[in-house]
Amino acid sequence: MYYEYQTKVFFDLETTGLDTKSCDVIQLSAVCGARQFNAYTVPPGILTQSATDVTGFVVSNGRLFCRGVPMKTIHLHDLLVTFMDFLRSFPRPVLLAAHNARLFDAPVLTKALKKFNLLTEFKSVVCGFLDTFLLVKNVHRGLASYSQPNLVKHFLGKSYKEHDALEDARALQDLLTRLNPTPPVINRFIYGIFCF
């Protein structure tokens, strides 16, 4: 299967945990060149302690806080609709890239879209997900770690504010721009939306 796409958008999610079957979206961010999308929502479920520990998010009295700072939030449905508006503003179809997309970001995002019957509309804009973790692990063998912060450190020589979805998406775009994988290589690590 060869995936044709016109635009690569890098995205990241912060969620209430690591179990893709039960966790909920808290933050969704995406970047494409200098343009960016960033939105927060109050999750319906409880945050795992480990998620609070790494992200700093807490829900208190129905409000979302990040390290004590109240965050502006919107309903998850509106978050997804405005995200698709953002994606629709680029030449289509759009390829959505994330680190460990196949096993984490893609199933979580797809689950949220299905909840609001938005998957069909989503498919009209997005052709698939690129998993940058699998790509880099296969193309650049022998590294000690393939976590996104380690790859950014290794290839770009810098640190960044991980576990802020917007910073993670920006760093991922920088990383892939540096690595500059060829279209055939990219195609090997694209997963169609029907997979989720």
Next chain:
DNA sequence: TGCCAGGCCCTCTTTAGGGCCTT
């Protein structure tokens, strides 16, 4: 009570186990 994410990849593998990656 005891469970506690799970798929992928590697290897001292395939009659399996452990570490990694995402929050």
